[in-house]
Amino acid sequence: MPSRLALFERPAGPSGLEYRPDFVTPDIEQELIARMCDLTLTPFQFGPYEGKRRVASFGWRYDFSTQKLERGDPFPDWMLPVAHAVEVANRLPEGAVEHILFTRYDAGAGIGWHRDKKQFDRVFGLSLGSPCPFRFRRRTATGWERFTLAAEPRSLYTMTDEARSVWEHSIPPVAAPRWSITFRTMARRHAPR
Numbered sequence: 001m002p003s004r005l006a007l008f009e010r011p012a013g014p015s016g017l018e019y020r021p022d023f024v025t026p027d028i029e030q031e032l033i034a035r036m037c038d039l040t041l042t043p044f045q046f047g048p049y050e051g052k053r054r055v056a057s058f059g060w061r062y063d064f065s066t067q068k069l070e071r072g073d074p075f076p077d078w079m080l081p082v083a084h085a086v087e088v089a090n091r092l093p094e095g096a097v098e099h100i101l102f103t104r105y106d107a108g109a110g111i112g113w114h115r116d117k118k119q120f121d122r123v124f125g126l127s128l129g130s131p132c133p134f135r136f137r138r139r140t141a142t143g144w145e146r147f148t149l150a151a152e153p154r155s156l157y158t159m160t161d162e163a164r165s166v167w168e169h170s171i172p173p174v175a176a177p178r179w180s181i182t183f184r185t186m187a188r189r190h191a192p193r
């Protein structure tokens with residue numbers, strides 16, 4: 001499906017961070033946004049808190065009350081070629097991507113500093129709509145070391161190694177709508193069978 005698989009770039013900053021501009025074409029971007037508009041996205045729930053961004057989760061879902069991953073709905077059919085393209089571009093076997101999170105950020109929505117749950121392993125993010133500064137930080141002896149990746153629409157970023165496990169990431173409130181599709185593989189030792 002994504003027709004042009006650009007070579008990945010290794011931006012300065014966290015090791016394990018890779019970036020592929022133009023992972024999908026503008027046509028595919030528009031199709032994916034239209035498909036996401038048909039999904040029921042619900043405000044992100046963090047325990048009692050509600051985030052401004054809206055999400056839909058497939059494959060697995062994280063239950064904040066039990067703090068466990070539960071099996072979730074299967075991937076929508078139209079997502080399979082994109083998930084497979086992410087696997088191929090990252091030399092992963094078919095089926096390695098087990099979790100997909102669709103997120104919509106309307107103007108004013110962002111995501112606070114965090115690392116993704118330890119039950120997941122590799123994290124790949126496809127950006128659609130408007131660009132955003134994708135920020136990273138890690139603690140040093142004297143404060144914070146910071147890095148910002150300019151995540152352009154249609155690009156795919158990859159977080160493994162330190163970018164995934166040491167650095168935190170966040171997105172400040174966006175000025176115009178942005179959609180992201182996050183693909184995750186599982187850390188086997190944490191996944192319930």
Ligand SMILES: O=C(O)CCC(=O)C(=O)O
Nearest residue numbers: 101103111116125180182
């Ligand atoms: O929207 C994005 O690209 C990042 C989302 C994210 O960090 C997350 O859901 O854990």
Ligand SMILES: [Fe+2]
Nearest residue numbers: 114115116169
């Ligand atoms: Fe994240």
